[in-house]
Structure formats: C-alpha cells, structure tokens
Amino acid sequence: MIPDNLLYAKSHEWCSIDGDVATVGxxxxxxxxxxxxxxxxxxGVGDTFEAGAEMGSVESVKAASEIYAPVSGEVIEVNESLExxxxxxxxxxxxxxxxxxxxxxxxxxxxxxxKGYAAVVESESH
Amino acid sequence: xESLATTPLTDWHRENGAKMAPFAGFxxxxxxxxxxxxxxxxxxxxxxxxxxxxxEFKLVGPGAMEALNRVVSHDLTTLDPGKxxxxxxxxxSGGIMDDLIIYCLGRNEYMLVVNGACRGxxxxxxxxxLSAGPVLTDISDETGKIDVQxxxxxxxxxxxxxxxxxxxxxxxxxxxxxxxxxxxxSRTGYTGELGYELYxxxxxxxxxxxxxxxxxxxxxVGLGARDTLRLEIGYPLYGQDLDEEHTPVEAGAGFFLKKxxxxxxxxxxxxxxxxxxPLVIExxxxxxxxxEVCLPSGEKTGIVTSGSFAPSxxxxxxxxYVRAEDAGTERFVIKTARVxxxxxxxxxxxxxxxxARMKV
Numbered sequence: 001m002i003p004d005n006l007l008y009a010k011s012h013e014w015c016s017i018d019g020d021v022a023t024v025g026x027x028x029x030x031x032x033x034x035x036x037x038x039x040x041x042x043x044g045v046g047d048t049f050e051a052g053a054e055m056g057s058v059e060s061v062k063a064a065s066e067i068y069a070p071v072s073g074e075v076i077e078v079n080e081s082l083e084x085x086x087x088x089x090x091x092x093x094x095x096x097x098x099x100x101x102x103x104x105x106x107x108x109x110x111x112x113x114x115k116g117y118a119a120v121v122e123s124e125s126h
Numbered sequence: 127x128e129s130l131a132t133t134p135l136t137d138w139h140r141e142n143g144a145k146m147a148p149f150a151g152f153x154x155x156x157x158x159x160x161x162x163x164x165x166x167x168x169x170x171x172x173x174x175x176x177x178x179x180x181x182e183f184k185l186v187g188p189g190a191m192e193a194l195n196r197v198v199s200h201d202l203t204t205l206d207p208g209k210x211x212x213x214x215x216x217x218x219s220g221g222i223m224d225d226l227i228i229y230c231l232g233r234n235e236y237m238l239v240v241n242g243a244c245r246g247x248x249x250x251x252x253x254x255x256l257s258a259g260p261v262l263t264d265i266s267d268e269t270g271k272i273d274v275q276x277x278x279x280x281x282x283x284x285x286x287x288x289x290x291x292x293x294x295x296x297x298x299x300x301x302x303x304x305x306x307x308x309x310x311x312s313r314t315g316y317t318g319e320l321g322y323e324l325y326x327x328x329x330x331x332x333x334x335x336x337x338x339x340x341x342x343x344x345x346x347v348g349l350g351a352r353d354t355l356r357l358e359i360g361y362p363l364y365g366q367d368l369d370e371e372h373t374p375v376e377a378g379a380g381f382f383l384k385k386x387x388x389x390x391x392x393x394x395x396x397x398x399x400x401x402x403x404p405l406v407i408e409x410x411x412x413x414x415x416x417x418e419v420c421l422p423s424g425e426k427t428g429i430v431t432s433g434s435f436a437p438s439x440x441x442x443x444x445x446x447y448v449r450a451e452d453a454g455t456e457r458f459v460i461k462t463a464r465v466x467x468x469x470x471x472x473x474x475x476x477x478x479x480x481x482a483r484m485k486v
Contacts, residue, residue, distance in 0.1 A: 035145075035350070036162040038435035039410035057464060059412050061161045061435055062350060064463070086410070090160070 001028035003094055007108060008117035009052075009070040014094065017108065022071045025098040026058065026089060029121045034060040037086040042099055048074045051109065055100070058089070070111060073102035133178035134270055134331040142339075144348060150242030152179040154349055161350035165437040168317055168355055172276035173347035174338045177323070178331060181245035182269045183238040183252070187260035190234035197255045198228065199374065199392075201385040205230045210297055210312060213382050214374050215240075215248055220394020221370035222377065224248050225362070227314065229299060234260065237310075237325075239271075241364045255390060270331030275321030275355075277481045278343045283311070283322050286337055291322070292486045305334070316352065318359035318480030357443060358436045360404055360474030366415055367402060367431045367445050376447070378402045378474075400428060401453035404476060405469040407442040407460065410435060413469065418461040419446045427452045430460060436476060443476045444469065 006014045012030035016023045031037065039059040049055050049069035056067045079098050082088060089097035112120065130153040139146060144155035155176060157164060167173055185194055195202040200213035210229040217223050224244040229237040240248045245266060253262050274282055283291050287304045291311065294300055299312035307330050315321030326334060338344055353363070362368045368377055375383065375395050383395065407413060413433035420426050428448035436443045444460070446469075460467045 035157065036160050038162075038412065041411075059410070059435070061354060061437075062156075064412070064414070087162070 002114045002118050002121070004114045006094065007070070007111040007113065008120075009068065009111060010120055011068045013067060013070045015070045015108065015111070017104070020104050021076070022073065022102045022104050022108070023098050024070055024100045024102060025093055026067060027117070028093045029124075030065075031090050031093045031097070034058060034063050034065060036061050037089050040082040040086045040089065040099070042078050042082070043075050045075050045078055049102075058086070067099070069102070071102055071104045071108045072106060073104040075100055076103050077101035131179070133176055134328050135176045135178060135335050138332060138335060139176065139346075142346065144346075147349075149349055150179050152242060154179060155346070157348040157350045158346050161348070161354060162437045164345055164347040164351035165354050167345045168276045168319060168347055168351065169438055170276070171343050171345070172274060172278040172282045172341075173317070173345055173351070174335065175273040175275065175347050175352055176335070177271040177273050178269075178328065179242040180271055181240040181242055181248065181264070181266040182271075182325065183240065183249060184231075184263045184265050185236045185238065185252075185256075185260050186234065186263075188234060189257065190236060190260035193256045193260050194228075194236060194252075195385075195387065196389055197252055198226070199383055199385060199389055200228050201387075202228070202230070202236075203387075207232050208298055208300065210299055210314065212297075214379070215251065216373070216389070216391025216394070217370055218391060218394070220373040220391040220397070222364070222368045222372060222374060223251060223370060225364055225368055229310070229312070231301075243365060268328050270326050270328040270334075272324045272326070272331060272335055272338065273315055273321060274324065274338060274344075275315045275317040275347075276319050277484075279319070279321045280486050282338065282341050282343055285341060286334070287311075296483050305330070315482065316361055317355040318361075318475060318477060318482050319355075320481040320484055320486065353432075354434050354437055357432050357434055357445070358438055358475065358477035359480060360445070360476060362402070362445065363432060372400065372402070372447065373397070376400050376402060376450075398450045400447040401450050402431070402445055402447055403453055404472050404474050405444045405446055405458060405460070406472045406476070407444065407467050407469050409441060409467075411462070411465065411467055412442045413444045413460040413462055413467055417463075419448055419469070420459045420461060421452060421455060422457055422459060424459070427458070433460075438477050438479075442467075
C-alpha cells in the first residue's frame with residue numbers, strides 16, 4: 001500500500017506532483033495506525049506553509065495527531081468533504097481521502113520515494 | 127517489561143487480524159475491522175467480546191451473606207438466588223476500590239465479578255475483611271467469560287444453546303449444562319444493548335467463541351468499541367471514571383447505595399468534593415482523558431476522565447470530575463492539547479435508544 005508514483009514525508013504525508021500543483025494526504029500506514037478517523041482539521045485556501053510546518057490535525061477514536069506540509073507553497077484547494085466524512089481517509093487515503101492541493105513555489109526537497117518510505121514504515125512497525 | 131497474560135482466545139484474535147494492546151495485564155484485542163464498524167454492528171445486530179481478563183471469585187459457606195454484606199455496598203439481604211446486582215467495594219474512607227457485580231448462586235453462595243486490574247487487591251481486601259467461616263476462592267484462571275451483546279443477541283444465544291432464553295430478565299441469570307459443561311448465562315452487559323454475559327470453563331471458551339463467531343449475525347468486537355459503547359450509555363470505567371480518590375456518590379452512582387446497614391467505607395460517603403458530570407461537545411472534535419475542564423470564566427474546575435467521539439451520536443461526549451459546587455453549571459470549557467472546546471452539561475444516558483432493558 002505504498003504507491004510507486006508518489007513522494008512521501010517521514011511524518012507520513014504523501015504528495016503527488018503535477019506541474020506546480022501538489023496533491024497531499026496522509027498515507028495508508030498513517031490511517032491504519034490512527035484507526036477510524038473522526039475529525040480532520042485543514043487550513044484554508046490561501047494559507048501558505050513552509051515544508052515541515054504543521055498544517056492541520058487529525059483525530060481518531062483513539063488518538064490525535066498533527067499533519068505537516070510536505071512541500072512549501074500556497075493552499076489552492078481543500079477537500080471539504082472530509083469535514084463530514086473523515087472516514088474517506090481510512091477508505092481511500094490516496095484517492096477520495098486526499099486533503100489539500102498546494103501551488104508549490106519550489107521543487108520538493110527531502111521527500112522519500114516509495115522504497116525509502118517503505119523503510120520508514122518497516123522501522124516503525126512492530 | 128513484565129510479560130502479558132493471555133486469554134484462551136488470544137491466538138484466535140491474532141489469527142483473525144485483531145490489533146492487540148495491553149489491558150489489565152493481558153494481551154487484548156483493541157479492534158478487528160475497525161472501532162466504528164464494530165460499535166455500529168453491536169447496536170444493530172450482535173457483537174461478541176472476549177472478557178476472559180476479568181476476575182471472578184466465589185464465596186461459599188456458613189455466614190457468607192452476613193459477612194459479605196458488611197464488606198460491599200450491595201444489599202445482599204434482598205438479593206435472591208438467580209439474581210445479580212451492581213455495586214462497589216470501598217476503602218475505609220469511601221473511595222472506590224472496585225465496581226463489581228455479585229451473583230447470588232444459592233444460600234450463602236456468591237460469585238463476585240471484578241475488574242481484571244483490581245483482582246489482587248480486591249481479593250486481599252475482601253479476605254481480610256471476612257470473618258472465619260465462609261471461604262473465598264479466586265476462580266478467575268479457570269473461568270472464561272464471553273459477552274454477547276446487541277438486539278440480536280437473544281437469537282444468537284438461542285442458536286448456540288438450542289434452548290429459549292426469553293424468560294430471563296435483566297440482571298437475572300441461569301446456570302445451564304445445555305452445551306455439555308456448566309455455563310452461567312447472565313442477562314447483563316456493558317453496552318446498553320440487550321445482551322448476555324456467558325461464564326464458562328476457560329478450556330471451553332475457544333469452542334464457544336468459534337461457534338458464535340461463525341454466526342452470520344455476529345462480529346467480534348474489541349476493547350476500542352467496548353469503550354465507545356459503554357461511554358455512550360455513561361457506564362463508568364474503573365481506573366478512569368472510578369478510583370480510590372472518589373466515592374460512588376461523587377461518581378453519580380448514589381442510586382446504587384440504598385443499603386441501610388453498615389459496610390466498609392460507608393461513613394465516608396457524606397463527603398462530596400467533586401462530582402462526575404456528563405458533557406456533550408458539539409462537533410467531531412474530541413476531549414480526552416486528562417484534559418482540563420474550566421468554567422466559562424477560565425477558572426479550572428476539573429478533569430475529563432473519559433472522552434470520545436460517539437459513533438451512534440455523531441459528536442463527542444465526555445465524563446468529567448468537577449468541583450461539587452460547579453456540578454450544576456450548564457456550560458464548561460474543555461482545554462485540549464490543541465483547542466478549547468465548549469461543553470454542555472447533559473443527563474445520562476448520552477445514547478437513549480439502547481435495548482438493554484427491552485422485553486423479549
């Protein structure tokens with residue numbers, strides 16, 4: 001469950017780059033660790049972030065966790081359907097459960113490919 | 127780290143994809159398919175729960191009733207064979223050492239069902255408080271416990287046993303040999319739904335569990351959904367909502383304290399410093415155990431003891447201890463790690479459509 005065509009942050013966000021637009025979400029491993037999501041807090045359109053900055057949070061029945069911007073840029077679209085249906089993140093973390101689209105201001109740095117992220121998952125699984 | 131104890135069903139849980147975590151010293155299933163799905167299935171159909179970690183004692187012998195009646199808050203003088211009752215074991219100052227159900231098996235013959243984590247201290251406290259005569263035995267290791275809960279639990283139980291159980295009333299139980307070994311069937315539970323708790327020999331637990339799990343109306347349910355199910359009803363959890371720092375009166379369980387005769391800790395019940403209050407939070411954000419509870423002025427008045435998104439309600443509910451003088455306040459502010467949430471005082475149960483008491 002680690003698609004080859006995406007880039008990953010060690011903090012378990014994924015991003016897909018298309019020109020200067022990055023679509024961002026949390027990974028299958030992250031949603032599995034959190035369990036059933038009950039709340040997703042996302043920034044608004046127009047907010048800007050540096051890569052690595054806290055951009056929101058997610059809550060599940062058993063836990064709460066911050067989510068971090070994997071790229072630097074401006075938020076241009078928010079998946080507002082997650083407000084009433086956070087379970088989409090559990091059901092399709094790389095599909096309907098996407099969270100944000102960024103207009104990136106520079107090429108992403110320090111992100112992992114699928115193989116690199118698989119090693120992170122491996123080291124955090126037990 | 128001390129190694130975890132297992133139940134007769136631990137291997138089954140692992141083989142069937144459960145996420146496991148330590149609870150009360152046992153390696154227990156938190157969830158199989160997901161907390162919300164298991165929660166909703168229990169409210170709609172039937173869930174089965176591995177509760178083998180809980181403790182069971184037997185007290186048998188001349189004078190058992192009088193002796194136990196001086197130790198626990200339950201009024202055993204009015205508890206007839208075939209009935210069970212909820213109540214408390216208190217310390218000398220009235221703090222709750224445990225909440226427990228006592229089954230009257232016969233004249234001077236009782237079974238006590240206690241929380242797994244409290245088993246050792248309960249046994250020592252009760253034994254030390256008993257006069258000579260009745261004999262207290264810890265039968266936890268040889269006793270298995272499986273809960274079957276949900277509106278279809280009666281039908282599931284009838285399929286399992288091949289006999290009718292519709293005459294069994296709420297907080298009544300019956301011993302049966304219908305499966306070829308002794309089993310105690312109790313119409314009780316911790317979900318607010320129609321349900322049964324089965325006490326059986328530990329070495330028969332796997333067979334019975336597998337038969338139940340094969341029933342298409344049934345899903346196995348982990349401790350995660352057990353927690354959200356009980357919280358929606360407002361049932362307290364020992365170690366969070368109940369502890370030795372609070373009396374049953376403070377925990378809002380004064381209803382269960384009708385006994386006139388004396389028992390350990392009774393004299394401490396008049397001191398009320400804090401009260402456990404039920405709170406509703408609009409929206410999906412959750413208050414959690416240890417979050418601070420404040421008055422609208424910002425002054426701190428207490429602590430959240432249980433808080434969760436309530437799957438059957440679609441918003442968050444919480445239980446919190448607040449200063450007794452603030453317990454009548456309508457609105458509070460809960461400070462979580464991230465935000466301040468507005469909370470409104472309500473009445474229990476949070477979820478009002480439970481089937482536990484329905485006539486069947």
